Amino acid sequence: MNRVCERWSQPSKPAQTGLGGHAGRPTSKPAEITTPYTDSFADTDYSYMSMSPPSGAATPGRPSQPPGLSPQAPSISGWLPDRRAALDRLEDFIPYAGRPYALSRNFDLGPQQRSNISGLSPWLRHRVILEEEVLAAVLHQHAPDTAEAFIREVFWRGYFKGWLEHNPAVWHRYRQSVSQQLTRLDSQPGLNSRYEAAVSGKSGIACFDAWASELIATGYLHNHARMWFASIWIFTLQLPWELGADFFLRHLLDGDAASNTCSWRWVGGLHTRGKTYLARAGNIDQYTLGRYPLPAGLADVALPIEEAPLAAARKPVLPGALPPGERYGLLITEEDLFTETLPLPQPPEVIFYLPVPARRSPVAASAPVTEFVSSLIAEAAGRAGHHFSTEAISLPPDDWQAALAENALRRGIKQIATAYLPAGPARDLVTAHWPDTLALHEVVRPYDRAVWPHASAGFFRLKKAIPALLQGLMPTD
Numbered sequence: 001m002n003r004v005c006e007r008w009s010q011p012s013k014p015a016q017t018g019l020g021g022h023a024g025r026p027t028s029k030p031a032e033i034t035t036p037y038t039d040s041f042a043d044t045d046y047s048y049m050s051m052s053p054p055s056g057a058a059t060p061g062r063p064s065q066p067p068g069l070s071p072q073a074p075s076i077s078g079w080l081p082d083r084r085a086a087l088d089r090l091e092d093f094i095p096y097a098g099r100p101y102a103l104s105r106n107f108d109l110g111p112q113q114r115s116n117i118s119g120l121s122p123w124l125r126h127r128v129i130l131e132e133e134v135l136a137a138v139l140h141q142h143a144p145d146t147a148e149a150f151i152r153e154v155f156w157r158g159y160f161k162g163w164l165e166h167n168p169a170v171w172h173r174y175r176q177s178v179s180q181q182l183t184r185l186d187s188q189p190g191l192n193s194r195y196e197a198a199v200s201g202k203s204g205i206a207c208f209d210a211w212a213s214e215l216i217a218t219g220y221l222h223n224h225a226r227m228w229f230a231s232i233w234i235f236t237l238q239l240p241w242e243l244g245a246d247f248f249l250r251h252l253l254d255g256d257a258a259s260n261t262c263s264w265r266w267v268g269g270l271h272t273r274g275k276t277y278l279a280r281a282g283n284i285d286q287y288t289l290g291r292y293p294l295p296a297g298l299a300d301v302a303l304p305i306e307e308a309p310l311a312a313a314r315k316p317v318l319p320g321a322l323p324p325g326e327r328y329g330l331l332i333t334e335e336d337l338f339t340e341t342l343p344l345p346q347p348p349e350v351i352f353y354l355p356v357p358a359r360r361s362p363v364a365a366s367a368p369v370t371e372f373v374s375s376l377i378a379e380a381a382g383r384a385g386h387h388f389s390t391e392a393i394s395l396p397p398d399d400w401q402a403a404l405a406e407n408a409l410r411r412g413i414k415q416i417a418t419a420y421l422p423a424g425p426a427r428d429l430v431t432a433h434w435p436d437t438l439a440l441h442e443v444v445r446p447y448d449r450a451v452w453p454h455a456s457a458g459f460f461r462l463k464k465a466i467p468a469l470l471q472g473l474m475p476t477d
């Protein structure tokens with residue numbers, strides 16, 4: 001266990017969601033490295049792919065193993081819903097977060113072989129572990145430039161969160177569109193059957209169908225598979241991007257309003273205006289090591305999706321610190337499950353928690369997602385109750401506002417603190433039904449306060465700020 005993890009670690013237990021895993025494969029010669037969301041990725045020359053061989057044959061230049069992958073690197077084998085499991089995975093992965101990650105991360109080796117990526121996202125998304133913890137652990141073992149690729153990916157998460165805070169209308173528009181598009185399915189049988197085929201893994205495109213099934217079964221997809229899937233959904237199957245994003249959000253254990261919505265928009269040419277991501281058969285073949293028959297009939301052009309102009313970006317208005325002295329209750333939601341480390345002036349009088357995830361979609365979230373997130377929340381509430389030596393009360397999902405107001409009144413509490421609620425389902429739920437007898441104070445983490453101002457436009461601005469952010473954000477021992 002490294003120094004940083006020890007500082008924040010807590011003991012705990014488990015019930016597992018996800019995969020069965022095994023160890024890595026031997027290292028081999030380097031191949032071209034591409035990185036999602038960088039210009040170099042968008043500008044990759046795919047022209048050699050027009051010479052793709054028939055299905056089953058090896059693509060010329062395709063490596064038989066990912067470069068850099070260490071045979072010792074352990075694969076993630078699933079996602080237990082607790083912080084201990086997150087720390088264990090972090091500890092296992094950190095030695096490989098340098099060059100092995102940079103060289104091999106773009107390879108999707110299948111659900112049984114996830115040693116080349118951290119697999120931390122289901123925990124990071126819910127803040128069971130924090131970005132700054134992960135970054136500190138990485139920097140404890142690697143020089144910043146050795147682990148640059150991994151560090152940058154962790155900041156992509158903060159970038160999308162910050163970007164959506166600057167552009168919350170994108171989230172609201174997306175929510176409205178999902179409802180409208182789902183209604184359209186009822187009146188358009190052709191669209192409906194294409195949609196049903198896609199989400200049930202019957203599109204006829206073998207890799208796409210395998211990813212749909214994998215997503216449903218495991219709650220996870222490799223980043224590259226997410227990009228190919230979204231691209232095929234939008235440009236080959238000609239399905240509305242919002243329905244694909246909704247399918248992901250319902251099934252991903254790491255389903256996140258910002259990362260998911262912005263990434264789908266990025267693939268479709270709405271995030272970086274006019275720049276789309278086109279999935280190519282040869283690229284899929286190369287980065288899956290030929291696990292699927294070479295997909296035929298993929299779209300060969302990707303025209304950017306059009307949408308009505310967006311409202312101008314706004315500077316997020318972040319509340320100041322919670323004033324000391326006043327008694328308060330702490331509300332825990334799925335957005336932040338490490339409340340022991342929130343900047344709070346004194347311990348809360350009582351903890352309340354919303355025991356199930358907020359509604360990610362007009363259609364129910366998958367059972368594995370609901371189970372995973374509910375267990376994470378319960379574990380976090382127990383941990384926080386123990387830490388603050390305070391009772392943790394589960395609120396009834398259907399009438400949580402009344403129970404919260406009544407409980408607070410009985411204890412003479414007029415103020416509730418909660419970790420800042422970024423744009424997303426939990427914010428929608430809490431702010432739409434907040435009891436007017438209680439003041440709500442959102443507590444902003446220093447990490448978000450530091451990172452989000454750099455996320456008003458493209459990633460490049462944040463990328464430039466990473467060295468300074470790393471200096472300022474790392475916890476001191």
Ligand SMILES: Cc1cc2nc3c(=O)[nH]c(=O)nc-3n(C[C@H](O)[C@H](O)[C@H](O)COP(=O)(O)OP(=O)(O)OC[C@H]3O[C@@H](n4cnc5c(N)ncnc54)[C@H](O)[C@@H]3O)c2cc1C
Binds near residue numbers: 227
């Ligand atoms: C269409 C699409 C939808 C996506 N939806 C989500 C989502 O709902 N939730 C989510 O957390 N990520 C989403 N991603 C981003 C990315 O695919 C996952 O974060 C990553 O695959 C998680 O696996 P990992 O933890 O092994 O990542 P690693 O490669 O080990 O990276 C470490 C951490 O960095 C962050 N990260 C890495 N890549 C990205 C990225 N491209 N964007 C944002 N953060 C990143 C994650 O927190 C991740 O855990 C999406 C990407 C695409 C293309």
